Amino acid sequence: xxxxxxxxxxxxxxxxxxxxxxxxxxxxxxxxxxxxxxxxxxxxxxxxxxxxxxxxxxxxxxxxxxxxxxxxxxxxxxxxxxxxxxxxxxxxxxxxxxxxxxxxxxxxxxxxxxxxxxxxxxxxxxxxxxxxxxxxxxxxxxxxxxxxxxxxxxxxxxxxxxxxxxxxxxxxxxxxxxxxxxxxxxxxxxxxxxxxxxxxxxxxxxxxxxxxxxxxxxxxxxxxxxxxxxxxxxxxxxxxxxxxxxxxxxxxxxxxxxxxxxxxxxxxxxxxxxxxxxxxxxxxxxxxxxxxxxxxxxxxxxxxxxxxxxxxxxxxxxxxxxxxxxxxxxxxxxxxxxxxxxxxxxxxxxxxxxxxxxxxxxxxxxxxxxxxxxxxxxxxxxxxxxxxxxxxxxxxxxxxxxxxxxxxxxxxxxxxxxxxxxxxxxxxxxxxxxxxxxxxxxxxxxxxxxxxxxxxxxxxxxxxxxxxxxxxxxxxxxxxxxxxxxxxxxxxxxxxxxxxxxxxxxxxxxxxxxxxxxxxxxxxxxxxxxxxxxxxxxxxxxxxxxxxxxxxxxxxxxxxxxxxxxxxxxx
Numbered sequence: 020x021x022x023x024x025x026x027x028x029x030x031x032x033x034x035x036x037x038x039x040x041x042x043x044x045x046x047x048x049x050x051x052x053x054x055x056x057x058x059x060x061x062x063x064x065x066x067x068x069x070x071x072x073x074x075x076x077x078x079x080x081x082x083x084x085x086x087x088x089x090x091x092x093x094x095x096x097x098x099x100x101x102x103x104x105x106x107x108x109x110x111x112x113x114x115x116x117x118x119x120x121x122x123x124x125x126x127x128x129x130x131x132x133x134x135x136x137x138x139x140x141x142x143x144x145x146x147x148x149x150x151x152x153x154x155x156x157x158x159x160x161x162x163x164x165x166x167x168x169x170x171x172x173x174x175x176x177x178x179x180x181x182x183x184x185x186x187x188x189x190x191x192x193x194x195x196x197x198x199x200x201x202x203x204x205x206x207x208x209x210x211x212x213x214x215x216x217x218x219x220x221x222x223x224x225x226x227x228x229x230x231x232x233x234x235x236x237x238x239x240x241x242x243x244x245x246x247x248x249x250x251x252x253x254x255x256x257x258x259x260x261x262x263x264x265x266x267x268x269x270x271x272x273x274x275x276x277x278x279x280x281x282x283x284x285x286x287x288x289x290x291x292x293x294x295x296x297x298x299x300x301x302x303x304x305x306x307x308x309x310x311x312x313x314x315x316x317x318x319x320x321x322x323x324x325x326x327x328x329x330x331x332x333x334x335x336x337x338x339x340x341x342x343x344x345x346x347x348x349x350x351x352x353x354x355x356x357x358x359x360x361x362x363x364x365x366x367x368x369x370x371x372x373x374x375x376x377x378x379x380x381x382x383x384x385x386x387x388x389x390x391x392x393x394x395x396x397x398x399x400x401x402x403x404x405x406x407x408x409x410x411x412x413x414x415x416x417x418x419x420x421x422x423x424x425x426x427x428x429x430x431x432x433x434x435x436x437x438x439x440x441x442x443x444x445x446x447x448x449x450x451x452x453x454x455x456x457x458x459x460x461x462x463x464x465x466x467x468x469x470x471x472x473x474x475x476x477x478x479x480x481x482x483x484x485x486x487x488x489x490x491x492x493x494x495x496x497x498x499x500x501x502x503x504x505x506x507x508x509x510x511x512x513x514x515x516x517x518x519x520x521x522x523x524x525x526x527x528x529x530x531x532x533x534x535x536x537x538x539x540x541x542x543x544x545x546x547x548x549x550x551x552x553x554x555x556x557x558x559x560x561x562x563x564x565x566x567x568x569x570x571x572x573x574x575x576x577x578x579x580x581x582x583x584x585x586x587x588x589x590x
Contacts, residue, residue, distance in 0.1 A: 060147035066161060073144040073168055074231065075312065076137035077295045080175075082316045082419060083309045084129030086110050089175070090403075090425065090484035091320065091349040092127065096568075097487035098499055099355040099477070101394040101507070101557060104348045109393070113348070117504075118560040119568040123587060128574035130179070134172045141169035142189050163220040167233040170208050171241050177204050178248065178488060181570035184577075184585055198585045201570070205249050212242040216261060224270040230287045231296040236265045240292055240428040243436050248492050252443070259440035262433055265292075266452075271430040273459045278368045280429070281402045283409065283422050292428040300412040302420030314413060314420030318405030320348040323373060325390030328380075342371070343405035345418075347392035351482070353551065354505045356398045359478050364461045369481045371401040374511075374549060394557060395508045397549070400482040431456050431479055439472050469493065491569060500564035503555030513547035 060069045081088040094100045095117040102113040115121045148161035169187075176183045181201035190196060199207070215221070221235045239261035245251075246258045265271060272289045279285040286294070295315075302313020322345015351370050359366035373389055374397050380387045391397070403423050413420035434452045441449035453472070454464045456479055465471055473493055477486055490496040572590045 060151050062151065063153055063157070066148060066151050066153060066157070069140075069144050069147045070161065070164070070232070073137065073140040073165060075310075076133045076140065076172075078297065078312070078315070079133045079136075079310055080130055080295075081320075081425075082304070083133050085127050086113065086316075086320070087127045087130035087133075088315075088317050088320065088425075090482055091317070092116060092130070093178070093484040094482070094487050095349065096500070096564075097490060098505065099352055099481060099486045100349050100400075101352060101396070101504070102348060103350045103392055103394045104346065106393045107560070110348065114560075116571070118558055119562060119564060120560065121571050121590065123572040123575035123578065126572065126574040127179075128576055131176070131574050131577060134176045137172035138169050138186075139189060141165045141172065142187070144168075146189070159218075159220055163215050163218060164233045166211055166215050167221070167238045167241065170212055171233075171237075173204065173208055174241060174244060177201060177208070177245075179571055180573055180588065182586070182588060183573075184581070193582075195581055195584050198581075202249075205245060205251075209242060209245050209249075209251070209254065212238055212245070213257070216242065223265070223268045227287055230291070231294055234292070236268070236271065236433075237293040237428060239265055240433065240436075243440075244428075247436065247439070248488055250492055255440050255444050256446075259437060259444060259446065262437035262440060265430070265433050266437060271433065273430055273434075273455065275459075277365055277459065280426070281368070281423075283406065286424045290430045291424075291426065292430060292433065294427060295425040297422060297424055299410045299420045299422040302410075302413040303415040304419040305415040306419070308415065309419075311415060313415055314410060315423055315425065316419045316421065317403050317425065318343065318409060318421040318423050319345045319418035321345060321350075321400050321403060322405055323347065323371070323389045323399050324392045325388065327388040329386040329388070340407050342401075343407065343409065344389070345405065347390070347395070349400065350394060350396045351398035351400055352505050352557070353396055353398065353507075355477070355481060356396075358474065360462060362461055363478060365478055365481075367401075369400070369402055369478070371399040371404060373397045373399060378546065391508070397508050402482050426483055431459075432476075432485075435472070435476055435479065438467060442467050442472065496564050497566075500561075501555075502561055502563055504558035504561050506551040506554050507557045508549065509552045510550045511547050512550065 060066055086092075091100065091102075092113060095102050095113050096119065100117075102110065102117050104110055104113075107114045112121060112125050112127055115125060142165065145162050145165035148158045148165070151158070153161075173183075173185075181204075182198060183204060184196035185199040185204055185207065186196040187207075216235065216238055219235065221233060221238060223235045225232050225234055239258075242261060243258045246254045270289075271292060274280060274285070274288045274290045279288055280290060297313070297315040299314045303311040304313040304316075305311060322343060324344065324347030326342060326344030328340050356366070356370055356372070373387075377387045403425070405421055405423070409422045410417045410420050411422075434456050438449045438452035438456075441447065441452065449467050450464070453467045453475065456475060457463070457465060460479070465475075473489060473495070476489055480486070487496075490499055567589050570588045570590070572588055573585060578585050578587055
């Protein structure tokens with residue numbers, strides 16, 4: 020399992036920084052701690068603690084006063100993911116996001132608070148560095164790092180809510196910041212990132228011990244994220260230049276085996292530019308302590324519900340197990356699965372087709388059972404499924420301490436950004452960048468076009484929180500996100516395979532049937548033909564997407580606590 024210094028310092032910094040609450044002082048509340056902050060961050064060792072504290076809120080988005088894993092919540096409104104779970108009341112605001120019916124009170128206020136907590140801590144990092152007894156070079160480095168980290172937290176707010184309270188220095192009483200229009204937030208952020216990138220203070224890549232900290236490459240990717248979502252043509256050439264800098268550095272590359280991107284042992288590969296780092300060992304996150312350091316809840320949320328293996332090789336540790344089960348949220352749509360071209364090796368890494376998997380495992384003498392919850396398609400986000408050992412040695416609640424990192428930016432997206440920006444600016448290198456991504460997928464060259472770029476981004480980055488924003492910025496949301504969504508699994512005209520003593524048969528005949536540990540017969544339905552509902556039945560509540568659905572409603576508690584300074588989004 021991976022380790023890094025950044026994680027090592029997180030636990031100690033929680034005592035020194037505390038959490039940030041909602042309400043009138045939600046942006047700047049001082050921590051309840053026996054260690055005073057003023058005068059504490061005086062040397063290099065203490066500054067490392069301040070740095071780690073600024074990154075800590077990145078881990079909280081998946082579970083902190085509401086469930087908001089960035090990839091799942093952002094893409095719930097797309098055509099790639101359905102919320103799933105038990106029914107529409109199970110984490111209801113994820114369902115409301117999917118049908119564009121969010122209210123200001125049934126909201127994701129936890130994500131709002133987390134983002135501002137990160138902004139608060141990023142600014143404190145810069146302030147503490149300025150006051151600390153460290154070298155001028157280190158002060159400049161921490162300042163640049165804090166600015167990029169702050170700008171990423173604002174990116175989360177900007178893409179989700181658009182028109183948000185904005186500040187670059189921590190507030191004083193009465194702790195109210197001016198709300199800026201989305202365009203104004205954008206202008207502030209891109210000019211700040213341009214300044215940091217021009218200074219070239221940050222390294223292009225960190226040593227593995229400090230993986231997860233901001234770099235020149237991460238700043239460039241955040242910049243491109245802003246510019247491309249804003250569709251700011253005046254900055255396309257500059258963004259392309261930053262992508263070329265990453266490529267020319269030679270410090271990042273595509274991994275040969277796509278599956279290595281999502282294996283625990285190889286998470287920090289040369290393809291990763293920026294991850295949210297999660298570690299299970301010693302993880303203390305719990306149902307009553309969401310801000311503690313440790314792992315992630317995403318594998319539990321998206322895990323195959325009721326997953327159960329029976330039979331197969333027994334090594335003394337129980338039956339064969341390849342994936343751990345979970346709660347059946349955020350299943351992959353049939354449209355997304357079908358979007359992969361024949362021969363694309365990414366499909367079966369990105370998506371677990373449970374129907375095909377059952378047949379494959381049955382041929383090995385292993386029965387795989389699952390339940391199937393609301394909006395079931397039989398397609399699960401394999402990239403982030405929990406694997407055996409993925410929550411090993413955790414010290415809190417197991418399902419909140421999975422090992423799986425969440426990829427924010429990786430080199431494949433750099434190449435796709437470069438391909439798109441080069442194509443849009445007619446600079447000539449677009450096809451080469453584009454084909455590198457396809458070559459790794461086992462596919463041949465394909466003429467680059469807007470449709471081809473959208474398609475390639477969809478399959479390469481499936482389940483990584485990009486699709487919904489791509490549909491909006493490519494101007495396709497209103498034509499793709501239509502009433503009712505796609506189709507869901509309905510029935511299966513099946514053959515029934517019975518696992519008997521030493522044989523597998525497709526006949527429904529009596530015989531000595533092998534039983535599980537509870538004495539129940541193993542009788543697994545596989546084979547046959549899947550049947551799907553008609554299109555438009557997957558999300559019956561979904562209306563036609565319109566432009567005013569681009570930004571979610573601002574949490575009502577924040578509207579009220581601002582005493583009129585913050586105005587609600589039209590939604």
